[in-house]
Structure formats: structure tokens, C-alpha cells
């Protein structure tokens with residue numbers, strides 16, 4: 104197995120404020136990619152302004168990134184990057200702005216047109232990227248993946264390339280304190296999904312099991328505590344650590360059906376990414392259990408719980424799908440799920456009937 108994680112991770116209290124020298128190597132002008140609120144509300148922008156000014160770096164802000172960023176916004180951001188002749192990018196926020204920053208960098212550097220962003224064989228270069236996460240979920244700060252929505256085809260799809268790994272990521276849990284209860288829960292469930300899928304994936308390897316087990320336990324123990332005490336920095340730090348573990352894991356193993364089946368729930372019903380994973384978490388574990396029994400049993404033994412304890416734990420979050428899943432929806436979305444690139448990583452061959460049955464289980468929720 105190859106373990107590849109080329110991102111320089113800098114963590115700890117005020118790590119961004121103390122990193123003038125890190126930025127000086129990246130260029131003279133930055134393009135900051137972010138959403139409407141998170142860069143300001145988390146406090147990142149204030150710290151970043153200080154550190155960039157002290158380093159003699161000017162910047163342009165592109166703050167139009169929405170949840171589940173679209174191909175159109177990536178094209179627009181790529182134009183802004185080129186028109187302003189920026190040397191590097193800084194993605195601030197959850198997975199949406201960080202993924203968008205990766206796609207903007209690749210599109211601009213390789214002069215790509217629209218859907219070519221889904222063709223990694225066309226990627227030859229990238230601008231340096233700094234990632235500053237404000238959620239604890241996607242692990243995008245340490246992955247080579249980006250997930251972009253093609254609105255014209257009503258389809259959410261990811262791509263991956265080693266050029267998309269951020270050069271540097273700054274991890275300070277204080278930036279995650281301002282997350283709402285729902286965003287805290289859903290993003291942690293996404294991180295949990297990454298950890299579990301690292302165990303399910305046919306690219307799983309015992310070398311990474313300690314990271315998976317430790318990340319799982321961090322979320323199992325700390326998510327309920329964090330939801331009860333949202334301004335407790337220690338709980339926030341543990342969830343941020345687990346999210347990075349999840350990213351490190353899927354950077355090696357990729358994700359599976361659990362992610363593929365969630366994408367249509369997001370594009371069609373606006374279910375958040377993490378919740379979409381949570382809605383099928385138990386069903387997928389049951390489906391895979393006979394194939395991954397030894398590994399899953401070892402995970403629960405490490406955490407000191409049973410599978411039933413885990414299912415009760417998930418049930419406590421009361422994630423529900425407030426939409427009817429019609430047979431028409433299932434018929435139209437099953438082929439999309441089957442074509443998703445994550446389907447190559449399932450622990451056994453999953454056919455269309457299994458996908459349809461999984462969609463049907465959501466009706467009962």
C-alpha cells in the first residue's frame with residue numbers, strides 16, 4: 104500500500120497568525136475563495152488579513168461559493184484568478200469553498216472548458232492552494248478530491264488528482280466554534296462516513312486501521328458532548344482531528360456506495376452532504392457486514408461498544424428524510440449511482456437491485 108499525504112499540516116492555537124513565513128514562499132498575490140459568511144463568522148478572515156499584510160501579500164476575495172459548488176461558479180472563479188494574475192489560492196470554509204478552490208486552480212492552470220474538470224487526465228499543473236477549514240467533516244484540507252455539481256445535468260460528481268492536494272492546511276479548532284448545531288452534526292457524520300468507508304473499501308489496508316479506529320472513537324465519544332457544549336474548544340478540537348483522520352483515510356481508499364447514494368439526495372432534495380451519508384449509514388453497514396465482519400468487529404471492540412450501541416447512537420441524532428422517494432426517482436437515479444466512480448471501491452460487486460432496495464429503505468425513515 105502507498106500512503107500519500109503531501110499536504111503540510113500546521114495545527115494548534117493561533118497557528119495561522121504565527122505563519123508569516125509559510126505564506127512568503129507561495130507568491131505575492133492571493134485569491135481567497137470562500138462562501139458568504141463562514142470566513143468572517145469563524146474569524147479566519149481577520150487573522151488572515153493580519154498575517155498576509157505582515158507578509159507583504161495582497162489579495163482579492165471571491166466570496167460567491169455556495170453549498171455544493173457548481174461548475175458555473177468554478178468557471179467564474181477561474182476567470183477572476185486569471186484576470187487578477189494571482190499567484191496562489193486560499194480556500195476558507197467547509198468542503199464547498201475548499202473543493203471549489205481546488206477546481207478553480209485546476210481549471211485556470213490547464214485552460215479547461217466546463218465539464219473537462221471531470222477529466223483528470225487533462226490536468227498537468229495547479230496553483231498552490233492553502234486550505235483553512237471551518238467545518239470538521241469533509242477532510243478536503245488533506246485530500247486530492249473535489250466534488251462539483253453540474254446543474255445542467257442535475258448531477259453531483261467528484262474528481263481526484265494528486266495536484267489537488269493543498270500545499271498547506273491550517274487547523275485551528277477556534278474557527279469551528281461558530282458552526283450551528285446542524286452543521287456540527289452533519290459534518291461530523293460525514294467524517295464518520297469517511298472513516299467507515301475506509302474500512303469498507305476494497306482498497307482498505309491494516310496499515311490505516313489505527314487511524315480509522317481512533318477517528319471513529321473520537322467522533323463516537325465527542326460529537327454528543329460537543330452538541331451539548333458547542334463552545335467547548337476541546338470537543339471541537341477532537342472533532343477536527345477526527346475529520347482530518349477521515350480525509351487522510353479516503354485519500355488512500357476513496358469512498359464507496361455510501362457516498363454515491365447520498366449525492367442524488369443532495370441534488371434533488373437539498374439534504375446536506377453529511378446527513379445524506381447518515382441516512383444510509385446503518386443500512387450500508389448491514390449490507391457490508393458479512394463481507395467485512397472481522398474489521399467491523401475489531402472496530403467495535405476497540406471502541407468498547409457493540410453494533411447495536413452504534414445504531415442507537417445514530418438514532419439519537421434523529422436524522423430523517425422529509426421527502427417521498429418515488430419509484431420514478433429510484434428508476435432515474437439508480438443508473439447515476441451505478442456510474443459513480445466510487446462504485447469501483449465497494450467490498451463486493453453491488454448491482455442495481457441492491458441500490459434500488461437501499462433507496463426504498465429511506466421511505467421508512
Ligand code: NAP
Pocket residue numbers: 137138139140141142144145168169170171172196197198199200202237238239240241242243246247248249250278279280281282283286289290293376377
Ligand atoms: P459546506 O457546504 O462547506 O458548508 C455548509 C454550511 O456551513 C454553509 O452554509 C457554510 O457557510 C456554513 N459554515 C461553514 N463553516 C462555518 C463556521 N465555522 N461557522 C458558521 N457557519 C459555517 O459544508 P461541508 O459539509 O464542510 O462541505 C460539503 C461539501 O464538501 C459537499 O459538496 C461535499 O460533497 C464535499 N465533500 C468533499 C470531500 C473531499 O474530499 N473533497 C469529501 C466529502 C465531501 P458559508 O456559505 O458562508 O460557507
Ligand code: FE
Pocket residue numbers: 241293296297362376
Ligand atoms: Fe464526504
